[in-house]
Amino acid sequence: MNKHELKKILEEQKASFKAAPPDYKKRMESLKSLADAVEKYKDNLVSAVSADFGLRAEEETLVLEIFPLHDQIRHAMSNLKTWMRRQKVSSSWFLLPSSAYYQFQPLGSVGIMGAWNYQVLLTLSPLVDAIAAGNHAVLKPSEIAPRSAEVIREMINETFPIEYIHCVTGNAGLAQDFSSMPWDHLFFTGSTNIGKKVMAAAASNLTPVTLELGGKSPAIIHEKYDIKKAVSRIMAGKLLNSGQTCVATDYVIMPASLNSEFEKAAREKVGSAYPDLSENNQYSCIINQGHYDRLHSLLEDARQKGARIVELSEEEVSSHKKMSPKLLFDVSDEMKIMQEEIFGPLLPVVNRPDVEQAIGYVNEHPKPLALYYFDSNRKRIDHLLKHTLSGGVCINDTIFHLAQHNLPFGGVGNSGMGHYHGFDGFQTFSKKRAVMHQRSLAASDMLHPPFTGFKQKLIHFMGKLSRV
CATH class of the missing domain: 3.40.309.10 (Aldehyde Dehydrogenase; Chain A, domain 2)
Incomplete structure (x- = not known):
């Protein structure tokens, strides 16, 4: 996988997203497909993780990665309809009779860079949030744990079409190329030192980043x-x-x-x-x-x-x-x-x-x-x-x-920026879009220039009403 191929995948995903952003039905189907794939590949994932380390207990991988991932998918599917619902808010008094609300919309195609210590969970958990929020995604598992990275690649690419969700594997050079792509959001889990490099690479495209780092707890x-x-x-x-x-x-x-x-x-x-x-x-x-x-x-x-x-x-x-x-x-x-x-x-x-x-x-x-x-x-x-x-x-x-x-x-400061898990993960991979709906007759029409006579008195009166 080279930079040109990676760019082509991103362009294909962005075009597909613009044509048909995933709706509620597709998101639910995709979450279920991911859960089924994890269960199908469970034994392979457990074996690959143990092989990467030289030894890690099956029970540890099941308890710390597979079970939490399944439970996260279950939680997302149980709450997704509520998370997607537009939320009404009260309108500012001087803009009445307008109405106001916000709704969460997907960002587009997002990049997710996993971490070797819990390769399965830390690559696929952000994907759950990205799918729930309605995004397309490309995954890059850590090359430090290559066996589990390859199983994840096989599992994801067998389950989803390339223009929707895809997984790429490669060395540190690919990781550098990955972080420099113009994603609609970039999610990275890893060390503070590498996190700084990822953020610097993303800055050239003004790509928003979530950095899940570490530090001394x-x-x-x-x-x-x-x-x-x-x-x-x-x-x-x-x-x-x-x-x-x-x-x-x-x-x-x-x-x-x-x-x-x-x-x-x-x-x-x-x-x-x-x-x-x-x-x-x-x-x-x-x-x-x-x-x-x-x-x-x-x-x-x-x-x-x-x-x-x-x-x-x-x-x-x-x-x-x-x-x-x-x-x-x-x-x-x-x-x-x-x-x-x-x-x-x-x-x-x-x-x-x-x-x-x-x-x-x-x-x-x-x-x-x-x-x-x-x-x-x-x-x-x-x-x-x-x-x-x-x-x-x-x-x-x-x-x-x-x-x-x-x-x-x-995290906060050196330990990272941004959040995920549950609704917070859904929000991370979404745009919280503000919507105001004005009526045909509106008090705000009185705030247009020229500011003379009655309008001047009205503005000064409004100023007095607004003071604490």
Whole structure:
């Protein structure tokens, strides 16, 4: 696939869209077709994902990708008629007797760039929203996970005609060409650094973008919260896909008095969840040698700069296939592991004596994609929500706020821009179009020039009525 071929596909899609934008019936049929295709290719998708990683549990892919995707389609189909309905709003008093409403209209042909860590979900979930909104689409799965990318390509291109929905695969060069196409909207999931390049490429066409990025998502634990419960939920979310999750806890903030309890509980959690780690077929591998080397480099840099590294497994697994879970104490901001998103099974602990100082630490750094807080005190919870800003928040758990269809998912600042999931995804891929309908007799006719006599008095009177 080269740039010329990609441009030809986009032109064909735009022409098809102009001829007949998808109506409610076609959108519903397409969502059902996508659901049927995912079910038909389910085993192939699961196998391909595991092959890309070297090992990922079937159950993990089913729970984290296939099931959420089916449920998202179900949710969209259940609500689509309501989402598409025009919404009346009250008219401004000086424009009476006009009526006003808005309606959502599809944008056209959109580009969707997926991510390797959850290739199936992060490529097809935005497609669900794009279909629901009535768009045509071209998908570009990540080349870092090539086997799952090829299965998605085969599945999509067998199910839909090229002028409606199509999938292309290729290397990083194709990704660059893809982001420079004049899409009606471009959706990208990936790292902050690549997100900047995608946005720069899209800017030449004034293409609006949604960037789902990442960053360092912290978990704050109050000293009075049940430490074992907090550790169980933090480690469960952290070790899904061996930490290769954009909203995995990147570091923990808590009082130093909790360190020993945290370490003990974390070791127990790892032992019970992943016994016999080297042979455990439910503990995911690291995606490739390059990513493993990066994690190892972060670990060694922290070790050399004074971090205390705690092995959480009875056996230390160290290979390009797996990396055993580790805690890091006595970390500092000079360490690379506290500067980059980790994306692996390494969990630093930052000690701060109270929540106020924990909030201060979070606010001194780029705004995270997710913020986790463990506390049972409503007043303190509200205080944290008021004095921090992040893409999303989960209280007393991690990761699962993503599964709330009626909540938007998206970052802020370095962690991304724009939202998707549910109605917010439908809105992202739509134009919220304003419509005003004026009557044959309208007060606004009195606002035309020339402004003399009665009109001048009327304008001054209106000004007085409009003041607060």
